[in-house]
Amino acid sequence: MSDQPTPPPVLGAVRFALRDTARPLIVLGPSLGTSVEALWRDAAELLAPDLDVIGWDLPGHGASPALDGPATCEGLTVADLAAGVHRLVMAAQAERGDTGAPYWYAGVSVGGAVGLQLLLDMPDVVRGAVLLATGARIGDPERWHERADLVATAGTPTQVTGSAERWFAPGFVGAEPHVTTRLLAALQTTDRFGYAAVCRALARFDVRDRLGEIGAPVVAVAGGHDMVTPVASLEEIAAGVRHAGLRVLDDVAHLPPAEAPAAVAAVIRETVRGGDHGNALPRTDTARRDADRGRGMAVRRAVLGDPHVDRAVAGTTPFTAGFQDLITRYAWGEIWTRPGLDRRMRSAVTLTALVAGGHWDELGMHVRAATRNGLTVDEIQEILLQTAIYCSVPSANHAFTVAQAVLREDGLL
Structure with missing residues (x-):
């Protein structure tokens, strides 16, 4: 040889x-x-x-x-x-x-x-x-x-x-x-x-x-x-x-x-x-928007999973198209792609913010995303316990109910 x-x-x-x-x-x-x-x-x-x-x-x-x-x-x-x-x-x-x-x-x-x-x-x-x-x-x-x-x-x-x-x-x-x-x-x-x-x-x-x-x-x-x-x-x-x-x-x-x-x-x-x-x-407006949209869609799929994103895209109507474009380019294409925090930390922050705001439908989606981003069930439990102190006990109580349903559905509990 x-x-x-x-x-x-x-x-x-x-x-x-x-x-x-x-x-x-x-x-x-x-x-x-x-x-x-x-x-x-x-x-x-x-x-x-x-x-x-x-x-x-x-x-x-x-x-x-x-x-x-x-x-x-x-x-x-x-x-x-x-x-x-x-x-x-x-x-x-x-x-x-x-x-x-x-x-x-x-x-x-x-x-x-x-x-x-x-x-x-x-x-x-x-x-x-x-x-x-x-x-x-x-x-x-x-x-x-x-x-x-x-x-x-x-x-x-x-x-x-x-x-x-x-x-x-x-x-x-x-x-x-x-x-x-x-x-x-x-x-x-x-x-x-x-x-x-x-x-x-x-x-x-x-x-x-x-x-x-x-x-x-x-x-x-x-x-x-x-x-x-x-x-x-x-x-x-x-x-x-x-x-x-x-x-x-x-x-x-x-x-x-x-x-x-x-x-x-x-x-x-x-x-x-x-x-x-x-x-x-x-850096024309079109090129910038295309770049943000491309990065955003890739991260959105990586965090939320293809089935969820495919359902969202399939359900887009002329009335909601602008909003879908907005969250893809700005939430996912600019914020979630920033280098300052890793995705585990971003998930932890997001869970806390959703409990504080009482956004329960979004919370379920992001509990699932958090597990995709590497947070363990024990870590999610600790995050929700923390929200009981700083967001309110009733909010944390509802958050545990939502999170438990998602984790059971995914076979993690």
Whole structure:
């Protein structure tokens, strides 16, 4: 067994527009089963007048060479892909006379995962990123290995029907047949071993606990119809990265650059333009509200649980929508995300305040949230005993009744 590090994979490059250092450089990454040209063609045309634009292809996809056989499926990692992308970018920058300069990045699905890895492994070379339809972890490892086994044996045509269902929002296939045809054709011609290798790389990928290390600006873009990486997956990125915003494209599924090229190009332009002034996200009212909403929804789900939040969202009406937006952005997006107190302490303070105010429906919800945040049953008991002294015995008496019902329902008493 050699002790030499595995060299980065050889990745194919697509030069949409490559001129000189007068223009910012944006690097585009593909989704599994697509070529970067098929996925990004329309959006790249919109970016090319003002930006230098290059793309890269996954192993065995598009312009990248096929792999040698089944053995080459095993060891690939997302970090390997990130190293391969960086090597490719260095070659492009040498052509521009800009070797070693930082660049911008935008990637879809596994291309977005590679973007996260670049931001973590090479923080000084990526100025900022637009990460689309992706996640800090994507899917279930076991299912990725199952798909890798199937494709390595039977080929990528086995994935065409499922991909057509996952990739596009309802109505898109009929409305834009030329776009769907070129993407599904790229999938059918993808090397089976390259596809399988990327599946196994995704099975190993999980950087959820490292998002806070990323200091560059990030915009997370979600598709409202995406079943592969749903909005919550992008909310997690927006909440975890220090300088991040969230955009949700309502009529899009898993391939935003193909489904909504103008909207995606606009987000990239805005991000790059904002980074030219202090290397930070553009602080327009929309961007600020989106960032607060994204952080807030991620924390709200983490504290209260998906079932509760899903019920609240499903019950939203035009009359209550403004209030739901208010509590998501301000209560959860600004207060609960502040670094001064951990969530256990915030739960303790919240329980006390709710008893003092006599907000009994909210108290039950936050007793359950307190256990999710790490408070024990004994600690909740002590908090309620404390309220008997400082809020009133009758208030504490009612609080114990409410809390006991919730804890029994959850099997904790």
